[in-house]
Amino acid sequence: xxxxxxxxxxxxxxxxxxxxxxxxxxxxxxxxxxxxxxxxxxxxxxxxxxxxxxxxxxxxxxxxxxxxxxxxxxxxxxxxxxxxxxxxxxxxxxxxxxxxxxxxxxxxxxxxxxxxxxxxxxxxxxxxxxxxxxxxxxxxxxxxxxxxxxxxxxxxxxxxxxxxxxxxxxxxxxxxxxxxxxxxxxxxxxxxxxxxxxxxxxxxxxxxxxxxxxxxxxxxxxxxxxxxxxxxxxxxxxxxxxxxxxxxxxxxxxxxxxxxxxxxxxxxxxxxxxxxxxxxxxxxxxxxxxxxxxxxxx
Amino acid sequence: xxxxxxxxxxxxxxxxxxxxxxxxxxxxxxxxxxxxxxxxxxxxxxxxxxxxxxxxxxxxxxxxxxxxxxxxxxxxxxxxxxxxxxxxxxxxxxxxxxxxxxxxxxxxxxxxxxxxxxxxxxxxxxxxxxxxxxxxxxxxxxxxxxxxxxxxxxxxxxxxxxxxxxxxxxxxxxxxxxxxxxxxxxxxxxxxxxxxxxxxxxxxxxxxxxxxxxxxxxxxxxxxxxxxxxxxxxxxxxxxxxxxxxxxxxxxxxxxxxxxxxxxxxxxxxxxxxx
Numbered sequence: 001x002x003x004x005x006x007x008x009x010x011x012x013x014x015x016x017x018x019x020x021x022x023x024x025x026x027x028x029x030x031x032x033x034x035x036x037x038x039x040x041x042x043x044x045x046x047x048x049x050x051x052x053x054x055x056x057x058x059x060x061x062x063x064x065x066x067x068x069x070x071x072x073x074x075x076x077x078x079x080x081x082x083x084x085x086x087x088x089x090x091x092x093x094x095x096x097x098x099x100x101x102x103x104x105x106x107x108x109x110x111x112x113x114x115x116x117x118x119x120x121x122x123x124x125x126x127x128x129x130x131x132x133x134x135x136x137x138x139x140x141x142x143x144x145x146x147x148x149x150x151x152x153x154x155x156x157x158x159x160x161x162x163x164x165x166x167x168x169x170x171x172x173x174x175x176x177x178x179x180x181x182x183x184x185x186x187x188x189x190x191x192x193x194x195x196x197x198x199x200x201x202x203x204x205x206x207x208x209x210x211x212x213x214x215x216x217x218x219x220x221x222x223x224x225x226x227x228x229x230x231x232x233x234x235x236x237x238x239x240x241x242x243x244x245x246x247x248x249x250x251x252x253x254x255x256x257x258x259x260x261x262x263x264x265x266x267x268x269x270x271x272x273x274x275x276x277x278x279x280x281x282x283x284x285x286x287x288x289x290x291x292x293x294x295x296x297x298x
Numbered sequence: 299x300x301x302x303x304x305x306x307x308x309x310x311x312x313x314x315x316x317x318x319x320x321x322x323x324x325x326x327x328x329x330x331x332x333x334x335x336x337x338x339x340x341x342x343x344x345x346x347x348x349x350x351x352x353x354x355x356x357x358x359x360x361x362x363x364x365x366x367x368x369x370x371x372x373x374x375x376x377x378x379x380x381x382x383x384x385x386x387x388x389x390x391x392x393x394x395x396x397x398x399x400x401x402x403x404x405x406x407x408x409x410x411x412x413x414x415x416x417x418x419x420x421x422x423x424x425x426x427x428x429x430x431x432x433x434x435x436x437x438x439x440x441x442x443x444x445x446x447x448x449x450x451x452x453x454x455x456x457x458x459x460x461x462x463x464x465x466x467x468x469x470x471x472x473x474x475x476x477x478x479x480x481x482x483x484x485x486x487x488x489x490x491x492x493x494x495x496x497x498x499x500x501x502x503x504x505x506x507x508x509x510x511x512x513x514x515x516x517x518x519x520x521x522x523x524x525x526x527x528x529x530x531x532x533x534x535x536x537x538x539x540x541x542x543x544x545x546x547x548x549x550x551x552x553x554x555x556x557x558x559x560x561x562x563x564x565x566x567x568x569x570x571x572x573x
Contacts, residue, residue: 012398012399014392014396014475014476014477015392015396015398017476017477018388018389018391018392018396018476018480019388019389019392019393019398019404021385021388022385022386022388022389022447022451023389023404025385025441025444025445025447026407026408026411026445026447026448028426028445029419029423029426029441029442029445030411030414030419030445030446030448031407031411032422032426033419033422033423033426034411034414034418034419034422036419036422036425036426037418037419037421037422040421040422040425047425093317096310096313096314096317097314097318099310099311099314101311101314104314107314107315107318108318109557109560110318110319110321110322111317111318111321112556112560112563112564113321113322113325113553113556114321114324115501115556115563116501116549116552116553116555116556117325117505117549117552117553118504118505118507118522118523118526118548118549119505119507120505120507120523120524120526120527120530121505121523121526121545121548121549122324123527123530124526124527124529124530124541124545125324125327125328125542125545126324127530128327128331128538128541128542129324129327133342134339134340134341134342134343134344134538135344136323136327136344136346139343139344168321168324171321173567176563176564176567177567179564180564225415229415229417230415230417232417232507232508233507233508233523233527236527237527237530238530251417254417255508258420258421258424259424259512264421264425267421268421268422271417271418271420271421272418274418275414275415275418278415279413282413
């Protein structure tokens with residue numbers, strides 16, 4: 001068999017036809033903006049007056065900005081409240097629904113359904129669910145004689161309340177990834193374990209968990225990145241960063257600086273710092289080899 | 299987990315059903331409240347089943363959403379999905395099967411940028427679009443989103459790498475050029491990844507919020523998530539039943555799409571693992 005086509009270089013005409021349009025768009029709208037994002041962080045610019053070069057002052061300003069430091073704390077808090085439950089729950093739910101019975105597919109769809117609703121739509125929906133008077137949560141709590149807080153107006157409860165919504169939205173992707181991994185475990189391995197008398201817990205601990213460990217790291221990184229960068233929609237619609245900046249996570253603060261205060265240079269410095277931190281975390285948890293989902297599907 | 303005692307099996311099935319209902323409960327709340335009357339939806343204590351089903355809420359919600367937002371969302375979703383698909387399929391194929399100068403460099407560029415979230419380039423992209431006078435145009439709305447091709451290029455390149463060269467060589471020996479090979483042989487074999495990628499992209503585009511928020515200012519250019527976001531604000535005057543109906547209506551097309559194409563979604567999202 002001849003492998004001629006691999007040995008030589010193809011005519012540039014076809015290569016350019018196939019790659020060119022994408023390359024041009026990608027260069028203009030992705031590569032240049034990445035470079036510009038960093039360059040912009042060295043300037044002071046409000047979109048109207050002339051940009052003024054200020055060197056690294058935007059970066060040093062971050063350290064003296066109480067609101068920025070507050071939003072770093074809130075971001076870390078949201079990551080802890082969001083990433084850990086997402087990973088743990090999607091693992092257990094995937095193990096739970098890795099089965100089949102008559103009518104099973106209807107119930108599996110229920111687990112995956114939150115992936116279809118937009119962050120914005122779910123934020124509007126959950127605002128109503130958290131309603132302290134006519135919401136179902138308040139009503140259920142009152143059945144037990146408990147008076148819940150006004151979740152979204154309470155500086156203590158607003159962020160945990162948001163994290164519930166975010167976890168709910170993020171579970172389906174974790175479940176799908178875990179299911180894919182579970183279905184790759186050799187069934188003979190499980191049978192052998194059963195013959196040896198292993199109970200469900202022993203199988204979970206000694207067969208399932210080690211086999212899905214790589215996926216766990218992937219899910220961890222996807223959610224870490226997703227919660228830090230993509231929670232803007234939910235926070236903006238549900239609390240707008242309030243009450244008293246208690247849900248003012250960094251990505252919302254950056255948006256506020258850039259598009260409300262028009263401090264574009266400073267906002268760029270903040271987003272550069274945020275990106276570098278996330279990139280470092282991603283490299284620690286998941287050395288590059290394969291690839292999480294682009295901007296996440298949800 | 300398939301075998302076991304009958305009672306354990308029954309417990310397992312019950313748990314699957316229980317947590318499934320719990321995950322779907324917010325949707326239940328959305329549906330029942332979108333059909334309540336304005337009095338019932340605001341009344342204490344809340345009812346768990348509407349006393350009367352008010353179908354006229356549908357009309358009221360549609361008026362609120364306004365046809366422009368619906369049309370814009372449809373245009374935006376179709377345009378983004380189609381354009382992106384064409385770009386990533388062709389680039390992915392070229393990077394897998396063609397030999398040309400700078401190929402590896404190009405591939406490295408796409409892979410590295412997978413890790414850069416769109417939010418990082420949001421500000422420069424906004425400035426760029428503004429300087430092009432593309433604010434409040436479909437160009438400004440669509441093109442910067444279409445350009446986010448890194449992940450798709452990677453996925454399709456991986457797919458085509460595993461396609462045997464012999465299939466292509468046979469056609470090339472018969473004198474076919476790359477265009478003919480691509481249209482007549484490669485595309486017909488690309489159904490599964492195209493379906494998976496389409497499913498995920500349609501979902502992402504339909505639900506996109508931040509970029510439309512920044513790149514449009516006029517009401518006539520709004521997409522559905524922008525219209526919906528207005529319902530969540532503290533100052534919103536829309537009654538909750540109409541708001542819930544609007545959320546339901548804006549989500550319904552994608553719920554139906556999801557249920558019909560569930561297999562492709564799961565392949566598309568779970569497929570990132572395999573390769």
